[in-house]
Amino acid sequence: MLAYTAVIMAIAPMLAPVIGGWILVDFSWPWIFIIQAVMGGIGMFGVLRFPETLTSVSNTPFSRVMHAYGRLMLNPLYLIMVLVMSISLFPLYSFVAGSSTIYVTEFGLTEQKYSYFFAFNALAIMVGSITCLRLRKVFSSGHLMTMGFAGILLGGILLLTTGKHGPWSFALPMFLITFSVGISRPPSNNLVLEQVDRDTGSASSLLIFTYFTLGAIGMWFISLEWGDKIPVLGAIALGCGTLVLAAWCILQKRGIRGTV
Secondary structure: OHHHHHHHHOHHHHHHHHHHHHHHHHOOOHHHHHHHHHHHHHHHHHHHHOOOOOOOOOOOOHHHHHHHHHHHHOOHHHHHHHHHHHHOOHHHHHHHHHHHHHHHHHOOOOHHHHHHHHHHHHHHHHHHHHHHHHHOOOOOHHHHHHHHHHHHHHHHHHHHHHHHHOHHHHHHHHHHHHHHHHHHHHHHHHHHHOOOOOOHHHHHHHHHHHHHHHHHHHHHHHOOOOOOHHHHHHHHHHHHHHHHHHHHHHHHHOOOOOOO
């Protein structure tokens, strides 16, 4: 189910930059926000038309909710798994923040061409998630995670060695990194949630919170005044891939394995 959700979520980052690039061909940048407002209004109308799926309202007090988070903070294995899996997304968020500078400023592409390259990278998430669904019939979740983390590491090496030669020499290694994230993320999420026997909703929300927190740090880091962001992004992917793969190997030796 998580893999199917990842496929659906990949459509928005594919279409959004392409539509934005088309808008900038004939209109000025304020029109992007005007169209966003219109689309937001359409979305709000759709939400208001949806039937309520929550049949009964929970009366759980706020203190009990916070107590659930407290129990999670006392679960060291869960916290380690959350941190390890969140680090694997660090290069992807760094790409999101730094890709416009790389493609437009360093490679000299137009905004519209940049949007196509951005959509190409977003496609990697979808392809990776679909591949995860197919390969689970052959490989265990643990093997898929190992392949995904190794792919991030390999993509970092390729970025460092060939990433500066042109748009495609940068786009293809980055596609490999994002594809590897797409393969590893669904089983990673499942494995993290397997470390708790209750408070699954709180565990999931804390996992997503950590994803976005580390992602924000990655976006801030790549946005610093680097002379050339490509080797920085390559070093991030190489470092995170190495760290996550090593940590995952250690966890497997201690008995943590993905379900078949």
